[in-house]
Amino acid sequence: MNTKALPILVLCVLSLFVVNLMFGAVSIPIAELLDGFQPDSANYFTLHEYRLPRAIIAMLVGAMMALAGTLVQGVIRNPLASPDVLGVSHGAGLAAVVYMTVFPDADIGWLPGIALLGGLSAALILWWLCGQHSSAIKLAITGVALGALYASCVDFLMLVKPLEINNALLWLTGSLWGRGWQQLTTLLPWLVLIPLAFWLAKPLNLIVLGDESAVSLGVNAHSLRLISLATAVGLTASCVAICGPIGFLGLVAPHLTRKLVGGRHQVLLPSTMLVGATLLLLADLAARTIDPPIELSAGIMTAIIGAPYFLWLLFRTK
Amino acid sequence: MLTMWLKRSFLLLGLIANTTMAVTVKDMKGDFTLEYVPQRIVALEYSFVDALAIVDISPIGIADDKDKTRILSAVRQRIAPWTSVGTRSQPSLEMIASLKPDLIIADIGRHAAVYSDLQKIAPTLMLKSRHDTYDGHLKAASLIGQVVGHDAQMQARLAQHKVTMAKISHQLPQGIEVQFGIALDDYMALHPGQSYVGTLLQSLGFKTPTIVAQESSSVHTGLEQLLANNPEYLIIGHYQQPDISTKWQQEPLWQLLQAVRNKHVYHIDNPSIWSRSRGVLAAEAIGQTLVSLLKP
Amino acid sequence: MKLPLPTYLAYSLMLVLLLVVTFLTSLFTWSSFPITFNDAVSTLIHFDEQSIAQHIIYDIRLPRALLAATVGACLAAAGVIMQGLTQNPLASPSVLGINAGAALGMATVSTISPWFGLLGTSMAAMIGGGIAWCLVMVLSSAWRVGDDNGRLVLAGVAISALCAALTKALVIMEEDQASAVLSWLAGSFANSSWQRWSMFWPIAMFGLIGCQLLTPRLNLLQLGDDNAQNLGVSLLWVKLGGSVLVLFLVGSSISVSGSIGFVGLLIPHMARLICGRDHRYFLPMAMLLGAILVVIADTLSRAIVFPLETPAGAILALIGAPFFIYLVKKRTV
Numbered sequence: 001m002n003t004k005a006l007p008i009l010v011l012c013v014l015s016l017f018v019v020n021l022m023f024g025a026v027s028i029p030i031a032e033l034l035d036g037f038q039p040d041s042a043n044y045f046t047l048h049e050y051r052l053p054r055a056i057i058a059m060l061v062g063a064m065m066a067l068a069g070t071l072v073q074g075v076i077r078n079p080l081a082s083p084d085v086l087g088v089s090h091g092a093g094l095a096a097v098v099y100m101t102v103f104p105d106a107d108i109g110w111l112p113g114i115a116l117l118g119g120l121s122a123a124l125i126l127w128w129l130c131g132q133h134s135s136a137i138k139l140a141i142t143g144v145a146l147g148a149l150y151a152s153c154v155d156f157l158m159l160v161k162p163l164e165i166n167n168a169l170l171w172l173t174g175s176l177w178g179r180g181w182q183q184l185t186t187l188l189p190w191l192v193l194i195p196l197a198f199w200l201a202k203p204l205n206l207i208v209l210g211d212e213s214a215v216s217l218g219v220n221a222h223s224l225r226l227i228s229l230a231t232a233v234g235l236t237a238s239c240v241a242i243c244g245p246i247g248f249l250g251l252v253a254p255h256l257t258r259k260l261v262g263g264r265h266q267v268l269l270p271s272t273m274l275v276g277a278t279l280l281l282l283a284d285l286a287a288r289t290i291d292p293p294i295e296l297s298a299g300i301m302t303a304i305i306g307a308p309y310f311l312w313l314l315f316r317t318k
Numbered sequence: 319m320l321t322m323w324l325k326r327s328f329l330l331l332g333l334i335a336n337t338t339m340a341v342t343v344k345d346m347k348g349d350f351t352l353e354y355v356p357q358r359i360v361a362l363e364y365s366f367v368d369a370l371a372i373v374d375i376s377p378i379g380i381a382d383d384k385d386k387t388r389i390l391s392a393v394r395q396r397i398a399p400w401t402s403v404g405t406r407s408q409p410s411l412e413m414i415a416s417l418k419p420d421l422i423i424a425d426i427g428r429h430a431a432v433y434s435d436l437q438k439i440a441p442t443l444m445l446k447s448r449h450d451t452y453d454g455h456l457k458a459a460s461l462i463g464q465v466v467g468h469d470a471q472m473q474a475r476l477a478q479h480k481v482t483m484a485k486i487s488h489q490l491p492q493g494i495e496v497q498f499g500i501a502l503d504d505y506m507a508l509h510p511g512q513s514y515v516g517t518l519l520q521s522l523g524f525k526t527p528t529i530v531a532q533e534s535s536s537v538h539t540g541l542e543q544l545l546a547n548n549p550e551y552l553i554i555g556h557y558q559q560p561d562i563s564t565k566w567q568q569e570p571l572w573q574l575l576q577a578v579r580n581k582h583v584y585h586i587d588n589p590s591i592w593s594r595s596r597g598v599l600a601a602e603a604i605g606q607t608l609v610s611l612l613k614p
Numbered sequence: 615m616k617l618p619l620p621t622y623l624a625y626s627l628m629l630v631l632l633l634v635v636t637f638l639t640s641l642f643t644w645s646s647f648p649i650t651f652n653d654a655v656s657t658l659i660h661f662d663e664q665s666i667a668q669h670i671i672y673d674i675r676l677p678r679a680l681l682a683a684t685v686g687a688c689l690a691a692a693g694v695i696m697q698g699l700t701q702n703p704l705a706s707p708s709v710l711g712i713n714a715g716a717a718l719g720m721a722t723v724s725t726i727s728p729w730f731g732l733l734g735t736s737m738a739a740m741i742g743g744g745i746a747w748c749l750v751m752v753l754s755s756a757w758r759v760g761d762d763n764g765r766l767v768l769a770g771v772a773i774s775a776l777c778a779a780l781t782k783a784l785v786i787m788e789e790d791q792a793s794a795v796l797s798w799l800a801g802s803f804a805n806s807s808w809q810r811w812s813m814f815w816p817i818a819m820f821g822l823i824g825c826q827l828l829t830p831r832l833n834l835l836q837l838g839d840d841n842a843q844n845l846g847v848s849l850l851w852v853k854l855g856g857s858v859l860v861l862f863l864v865g866s867s868i869s870v871s872g873s874i875g876f877v878g879l880l881i882p883h884m885a886r887l888i889c890g891r892d893h894r895y896f897l898p899m900a901m902l903l904g905a906i907l908v909v910i911a912d913t914l915s916r917a918i919v920f921p922l923e924t925p926a927g928a929i930l931a932l933i934g935a936p937f938f939i940y941l942v943k944k945r946t947v
Contacts, residue, residue, distance in 0.1 A: 025404070025413040045415040049438055084771060111431075141704055144771050145879075148709055152875055152931030159800045159925055167428070169792070170407055173782045177408045178432040247775045293403050293410035294384050296783070303779035310772055311753065407786060503724060504735050504805060505794035529646065529921050537922060538797045540804030542674045546646030546921060557791075562805070569807060571673045574666060 003267055005260045009274035013059065016281040020055040021047060023285065025292040053180045058284045058298070059277040060187055061176075061239045062249060066276025067197055068235040069250030070257070070269060071228045074204045076140050082251035083236040086229070087143040089245035090150035091122020092237060096244075097154045097168045111171070112186050112241040119237030122146065123230075139229075174246035174299020176284050183242050190238035193231050194273070200228055201265035208263065246280070246299040248306030253279055255313055279305065343461050346426040346444040347433065355467035356421035360414050360440075363406055363447040364389060366423040368597025369459035371396040372475045373468040379417045381409040390595045392603055415439045423462065447596065449534050451517040455596055479598050486605035487522045489613055496524040496612075497549035499539065500589050501561040506554075507536040508547070514596045518604060524551075536593075541566055545575060551612065552577040555589025584611045617889045625888060629902040633683065636909045640679045641671055644916040678806035682912040682926070683905040684818050685803075685867045686877055690904025691825045692863040693878030694885070694897050698832035699856045700766050701839075706879035707743075707864045710770035713873045714777035715746020716865075720872075721781045721795045725788035735798070736869030743868055744861050746773050751857060801874035801927025803912050814870050821863040822901065828856055829893035836891065874927040876934035877904050884937070907933070 022028050028036060028043055036043035037052075068083045076085075083089065095118020096111055126146060130139050158168055170177075203219045236250070256279075257272040283301035290296060342351045360379035361367045367389060370377050376398035382388050384402045401417060404410040407428055414422065419440045425447040429436065436442040443465055445458045456476060463472025498515045499508040509515040510530035520526060527547035530537050539547070552575065554563050566572045577583050586592065591603050617625070641654040649667045656662065657671040689707065696705040707713055719742020720735050754769035781799075785792045831852045834842040843849055867874065885900035908926065911933060915926040 025410045026416040042418075045439055046412045049435065050411055050415070078765070078768065081768060082772075084775060085768065141767055144709065144767055145704055147771075148875070148879075149931070149934075152928065152934075155796075155800050156924075156928035156931055159797060159928055167431070169782060169786060173779065173786065175408065178411065178435060180435060182434075247779055248772075251772065288410070291384070293413040294405055295408040295410050297408075297786070300779050300783040303776050307772070307776040307779075310776075311749070405787075502791065502794045505797065507793060533922075536793060538793065538802075538804070540674075540923065541807075542645065542670060543804075543921065543923070545670070565807070565809070568809070569673060571669060574669065 003261070006267070006271060006274070009260075009271060009278065013274050013277045013281070016278055016285070017055055017059065020058070020281055020285050021051050024051060024288045049180065053184050054176050054284070055281065057179050057184055057187065057242065058176055058280045060184075060191070061243055061246065062253075062276040062278070062280025063273035064190070064194070064235045064239050064276070065246060065249040066253035066257070066272045066279070067194065067269060068232040068239075069276075070254040070265075070272045071197060071200070071204075071232040071235075072250070073254050074208065074265060075225050075228045075232075077208065078140065081140055082248075083232055084147065084245075084247065084250065085140040085143045086233060086236070087122045087126055087147035087150060088119045088233050088236045089240045089247075090147040090154075091125075092116065092119035092240040093172050093245055094118055094150040094154050095121070096171055097157050100168045100171070101157050109182075112183065115244075116237050116241040119240055120233065122150065123233040123237070170297070171244045173297035174240075174244040174302070175295075175297040176243055176287075177295050177297070179242060187238060187242050190234060193234050196227075197231050197235075198266075198269055200224070200231070201269050204228065204265045205263075244297075244299060247303045248310065249276055249279060249302050252302075252306040252309055256309070341464055341467070343443075343464050345461070346446060350441070350443055350465070352421065352441055352465055354420070356419075356465070358417065358419045359421045359423065359466065360403060360417060360419040361423045362403070362409050362429060363423075363425045364393075364594060365447045365450075365455055365458070365596040365600075366425075366445070366462065367397070368393050368595065368599050369455075369462045369472075370466070372459070372479075372598050373463055373466070373471045375466055375468065376400065379403040379414060379419065381406045388590070388594070390591055390597075390600055390603065392599045393595075393597070396599075411435055411439070421465065450514065450596075451512060452514055452521055452601065453517060455514065455601075456598070459598055476598070479602065482602055483522065483605055486602075486609055489609050490522060490524075491612060491614055492523040494524060495527055495550040496553065497527055497530075497547060497551070498553045498555065498592060499544075500536075500555040500557060500593055501563045502557050503561055506539050506544070506562050508539050508544075509593065510534065510537050515592050515604070518601055522605065522608065541569060541571055545571055548576055550576060550580070551582045551584070553584045553586060553611070555586045555592055557589060617895070622889055622895060626899065626902065629899065629906065633902060633906050633909070636906055636913070637679050637683060640682070640909050640913040641675045643913060644920050645670065645675075646921045673808070674806065677808045677811045678803050678912065679909060680811055681806045681814065681870055682803050682908045684815065685871050685874065686881075686904035686906070686908030687901035688818050688821060688863040688867045688904075689874060689877040689908075690881035690885075690900040691822055691897060692860045692867075693880075694882045694893065694900050695825055695828065695832070695856050695860050695863075696878065697882050698835060698893060699853055701835065702766055703883070704767050704879070706876075706882075707860075708873075708875035709767060709774075709879060711746040711750045711773035711777065712743040712864050713868070713875055714774040714781070715749075716740065716743035716868045717795075717799050717873055718742050718746075718777040718781045718784075720798055721784045724795060725784045725791050739868050739872075740865035742777075743865055746777060747857070747861060747864075749773055797925060798872040799927075800925030801872040801930075802915065802923065802925040803871055804923055806870070810870050814866055817862055817866040821859050821866070824855075824859045825863070826894075826897060828852070828859065829897050832856075832893040833891075872925075872927065874908070874930060876930050877908060880934045880937055881907065 021033060022030060026046060035041055036047035072083055073081050092115040096115040099111065099114045126143050130142050203224050206219050207221055207224060253276040254272050257268055257275045261267045261271045283305060284298045287296040287298045287301045340351060340353045342349055359377045361370060361377040362381040367377060367380055371393045377400055379401045381404055382402050383405050403413045422436050422440050422442040424436055424442055424444055426444045427448040433442060433444060446454060460472055460476060463469050496519050497508055499506050508530055510533035511526040512532060512534035516526050527549045529547050572578055591600055638654060642649045642651055647667055647670055649671065653667045654671055657668045661672055662668050693706045697703060716739040719738040723735055723738035750770050750773050754766040785795050831847055834845050834847050839849060881900050881904045884903055885896040889896050889899050911926045911929040914929050915924050918924050
C-alpha cells in the first residue's frame with residue numbers, strides 16, 4: 001500500500017483549483033484573487049459567478065466520474081471497462097436530445113433532470129435485459145450494444161429535426177461552459193453516493209480475487225456487484241446530467257491511480273477521486289486557455305488527453 | 319448582493335451616458351427595459367452586428383468565431399475595431415464580463431442556456447437570429463434601433479433599405495422561380511422557402527419551388543429531388559471547387575433541369591454572405607449580386 | 615441446427631424473390647414524378663430515351679437500388695467475417711470503431727480546408743476506417759490465440775469514443791459544414807450514380823467472393839483457436855486475410871453511402887437463426903438478407919418525410935432496434 005501519493009494529489013488538486021481561478025480568457029493575478037470575491041470588485045462576476053462554480057463542478061464531476069470508473073472496473077474485473085459500457089451516458093444523451101428536438105421551445109433548465117432520468121432508465125433497461133444472475137462481462141457487452149443503439153437514435157433525431165443540432169451537439173460533447181451555482185446545487189445531493197462507495201471498498205478488494213474466494217470469505221458477490229454498479233450508475237448519471245457525457249475520464253483515471261497507489265480499494269477510491277478531479281480541472285483549464293476567447297468542450301479535451309494514455313496503456317498490457 | 323451590484327453599475331453607467339431615457343420593448347423573454355443609452359454593446363450573432371452597423375454604432379465585442387473576416391466586409395468597414403468574445407455557440411462569458419458591457423444582444427436559439435449568466439453581466443436583449451426570416455431580421459433591427467437609442471435613424475435607414483430593395487427588385491425579372499443552394503464536395507443543400515434567403519428572394523418578387531416552400535432549415539437534396547423541385551433559376555454557392563455540382567453536370571438528368579436547359583444556372587464563390595451573415599447590409603449585398611447575375 | 619438442403623434452397627429462393635420484389639418497388643415508389651410500375655419494367659426491358667420518368671429510373675433509381683442492395687450484402691458479409699474471426703457476437707463495423715474512424719476521416723477532410731482536393735471525402739473515410747480497425751485489432755491483441763473477447767469490444771468502444779469526440783469537435787468548429795458531415799454520418803444513397811456503381815462493384819464482388827472462399831476456415835475457427843490450429847488452419851493468415859476483406863467491403867461501402875450501422879451487427883444473427891452455424895450456407899443467406907434490408911430502408915427513407923428524404927442509416931437503426939433487443943433478451947448475444 002502506498003499512501004505517499006495522497007498528499008501530493010491533494011496538493012495537485014488545490015493548486016490546479018487556484019490556477020483555474022486565475023487563468024482564462026482574462027488572467028487575474030493571484031494577489032487580486034481574494035479581492036475578487038467582494039461583490040463590488042471588477043472581477044466579481046468572472047471569479048465568483050463564473051470561475052468558482054465552474055471549478056468546483058469540474059472538481060466534483062471529475063472525482064465522481066473517476067469513482068464510478070473504479071467501481072465498474074473493480075466489479076467487471078476488466079481494465080478496459082468504464083461507466084460508458086453501461087450505456088448510461090448514451091441513454092442520458094438520448095433523453096436530452098429527444099427533449100431538445102421534440103420541445104425546442106421548452107425551458108433548458110429542465111435538461112439536467114431529463115438527462116438524469118434517461119441515464120437511470122438506461123441502467124434499468126440494462127438490468128431488465130440481463131436479468132439478475134448474468135456475468136459481469138455479459139452485462140458490459142449488452143451495455144455497449146445498447147449504447148450503440150441509443151447513439152444511432154440520437155443521430156436519427158438530429159437529422160430529422162436539424163433545427164436544434166447545434167445545441168444538442170454542444171451538450172453531447174460534454175462541456176462546462178455556462179455551468180454555474182444552479183447546476184452545482186443540483187449536483188450536491190448525489191455526493192451522498194461517495195461515502196457509500198467508500199463503504200464498498202473492503203468487499204471490493206475481495207471480489208478481485210474471484211467470485212468463489214469472495215464468497216468463501218463471506219462476501220455476497222452478487223449483491224455487492226449490484227450495489228457497486230448501481231452506485232456507479234448514480235454517479236455517472238448525475239454527472240452526465242450536469243455536463244453532458246465527458247468521455248475517457250472514468251476509463252483513464254482509475255488506471256492512472258492504480259499505477260500510483262496500487263490496487264487496494266481503501267486507498268484507491270479516494271486517490272482516484274483526486275486524480276479525476278485533477279484531470280477534469282486540467283481539461284477545463286486547457287479548454288478555456290488554448291485559444292482564448294474560444295471555448296472548447298472539456299469532453300473533447302479529456303478525450304484528447306485521455307485517449308493517447310489509454311492507447312499506450314493497451315499497448316503495454318499485452 | 320447581486321442586484322445591489324447591478325443597481326450600482328446601472329447608476330454609474332447612467333452617469334456616463336448622461337441621458338435619461340427609458341425604453342421598453344418586447345424580446346423573446348418578455349418585456350425588456352433599458353433606462354439608459356447603451357455605450358458598450360456586445361453582439362453575439364452576425365446579424366446583430368449588421369443592425370448596429372447601419373446606425374453607425376460599433377459594438378465593443380463580437381462573437382466572431384475569432385475570425386474577423388467572418389463579418390461581412392460591408393459591415394466591417396462601418397464599425398470600429400472590436401474584441402472577439404469567442405464562438406457564437408459558446409461565447410466566453412469571462413471575456414464578455416471583462417469588456418464591461420452595458421448591453422448584450424444574444425440569440426435565443428444559441429444562448430438560452432446562459433441567459434441568466436448574461437443578465438448578471440449586463441442587461442441582455444434576447445432576439446431570434448438563426449432560422450429567422452428576412453422580415454424577422456428587419457423587425458429585430460428595428461428593435462435594436464429602439465434599444466440603442468437610435469430609433470429615428472434606424473427607421474430612416476430601414477425606409478431607405480426598402481427603397482433600395484424596391485429599386486433592386488425593379489431591375490430583376492418578376493414572378494420567376496429562384497432557388498439558392500450551397501454545394502460541398504458530396505453534399506448539396508437548398509435554402510428553402512421559410513429561410514432567410516428564401517424569404518428575401520420572395521420579397522424581391524421571386525417564387526420558391528413548392529416542395530421546399532414550407533421548410534425553414536436547409537434541405538439536403540439529391541439530383542432526383544432537385545429535378546422534382548426543378549426551379550426556373552438555380553443559384554449555387556460553391557464552398558469549394560470542384561464539388562458535387564461538377565459531378566452532377568456529367569449526368570444526363572442534370573441536362574433535364576429547366577434551369578440548365580435555359581442556361582439559368584448561376585454560380586457564387588462566396589456563399590457565406592448568403593448563408594451566414596443575415597441582415598440589412600447582407601440583404602443589399604445579395605440584391606446587388608442578384609442584379610449583376612439576373613438583370614435582363 | 616442444420617437445415618436439409620431442399621429447405622435451404624427453398625428459403626434462398628424465397629429471399630431472392632423478396633429481393634426482386636423490394637428492388638422493383640424501390641424503382642418506382644415515392645417519387646415526386648409520376649412514375650409507374652410499367653415505367654420501371656419497361657426501363658429494364660426496353661429503355662425509352664424520351665421519357666423523363668424512365669430517365670429518372672435509369673439514371674438515378676437503378677444505380678441507387680443496385681448500390682443499396684450491394685452495400686447491404688457487403689456490410690452483412692463483413693459482419694459475418696468479423697464475428698467469425700473474432701468469435702464475438704458483437705463484432706461489426708459500427709461496434710469495432712470502423713464507422714467512427716471513417717466519420718473522423720470524412721469530417722477532417724471536409725472541415726479543414728487546406729486538404730480540399732488532395733483527398734476526396736470517400737477516400738478519407740476509407741483511410742480513417744482502416745486506421746481505426748487496425749488500431750482496434752492491434753490494441754485488443756485479437757491476433758493472439760485464445761484471447762478473451764470482451765477486450766475486443768471494449769477496445770472498439772474506446773476507439774469509437776475517441777473518434778466521435780474528435781468528430782464532434784471538428785463539426786462544432788466549422789458549423790457551415792456541420793449538416794454535410796452529419797448527414798453523411800447517418801448514411802444515405804441520395805447521391806448514387808452509375809459512375810459510383812462502376813467504381814464500387816468490382817471491389818464489392820472481389821470482397822464478397824473472397825468471403826465465400828473463407829467460409830470453410832471460419833467453420834473451423836468456431837471450434838476454438840487451438841483446435842483450428844491443430845486442424846491445420848494458419849490463424850495468422852486467416853485473420854489477416856479476413857481483415858483485409860473486411861476493410862475492402864466496409865471501406866468501399868462507406869465510400870458510396872456514408873456510415874451505415876447495424877446491418878453488420880444484426881444480419882449475421884438473423885441468418886444464423888434461419889439456417890444454423892455453417893458459414894458456407896449462412897453467408898449467402900446473410901448477403902441476401904442484408905441486401906433486402908438496406909433496399910427496404912432506402913425505400914422507406916424516401917417515404918417517411920416525403921417528398922424530402924431521411925437518411926437510410928437512421929432508418930436502419932430504428933428497424934434494427936427492436937430486433938436487437940429481442941436478440942439480447944433471447945441471450946443469443
